[in-house]
């Protein structure tokens with residue numbers, strides 16, 4: 001049986017078991033945690049080595065700038081579109097209209113939102129080792145890109161450094177494959193307790209928020225990703241979604257883009273995306289490209305405004321597009337991070353930060369679909385950049401096979 005079939009069975013089995021056995025199924029939670037820890041163990045070395053190799057292998061600084069530029073533009077545009085879809089749906093569905101929720105009762109307190117300047121300043125690690133120890137992904141990425149750039153500039157003398165990281169990254173890919181064999185069981189053990197914890201009492205009052213976020217994400221797959229994959233990626237979207245399903249299911253059950261990265265890379269390999277591209281585009285995307293998170297932040301901002309009876313004009317909604325795009329970049333690829341960054345969006349348009357408490361109770365459910373969308377967007381990016389680079393190399397040297 002194919003691995004993705006097994007993972008799917010794990011997911012469905014976990015949902016059924018969670019529904020049937022209820023709280024009893026929480027006893028298998030440690031199995032899920034163990035599996036997550038295995039993945040977490042390899043994330044930093046994987047991201048780091050893969051990005052160093054990715055950046056260095058692009059060859060010259062001009063190409064690095066070109067591919068980096070394309071990647072960033074692609075990520076920004078799709079994220080902006082995601083927020084717009086979220087806002088349109090929240091305007092249509094009106095999830096907060098006619099709703100009164102006891103804000104006092106919710107216990108989550110809003111955290112201070114980081115300013116845009118501090119997010120930008122925080123990109124550069126003053127101490128590379130500390131960045132690794134803290135698992136600060138954005139800083140690790142910056143460090144890896146600089147190292148890759150340095151290797152490219154030094155050239156032959158630095159070959160030994162590049163060889164080391166290439167071999168190291170290979171080892172990490174292989175370990176990923178080993179850990180992936182356990183994914184069906186991990187997914188089962190992760191999803192069952194989640195299903196058990198959310199009874200109808202938690203879900204029903206906020207049903208429309210859940211509906212808007214899920215519908216928005218799926219629409220984003222259908223009206224943004226699919227045409228892009230077909231048009232710019234020259235790939236059948238059906239085939240694309242089939243190949244990436246293990247990564248999607250995994251993201252859905254773990255709510256972590258960073259944690260899903262090893263699996264996304266494996267899926268990219270199956271899709272025939274050159275390692276050189278995926279090892280650059282995917283780790284970057286897992287950290288900065290979060291379409292699902294941005295869409296969710298748009299929906300929630302509008303929902304909170306509606307609950308508090310505030311109406312947001314076009315200018316304010318455009319402000320949400322901007323802040324949600326930025327906030328999603330600053331969101332770490334770990335469970336629940338988007339909820340914290342929501343405060344940045346709310347602060348941007350002057351909405352009460354306490355509103356976060358309203359959606360905190362269902363955050364896990366929203367996190368599942370937004371993380372799935374986040375990693376889907378990264379893989380769409382990889383397909384498109386790979387195709388555009390392949391066309392470029394054909395144009396430059398037509399005799400080379402693709």
Ligand code: ASP
Pocket residue numbers: 255256257258290292293331332333334335336337338339367370371374
């Ligand atoms: N959990 C999401 C992710 O890892 C981030 C978020 O909370 O929105 O992609």
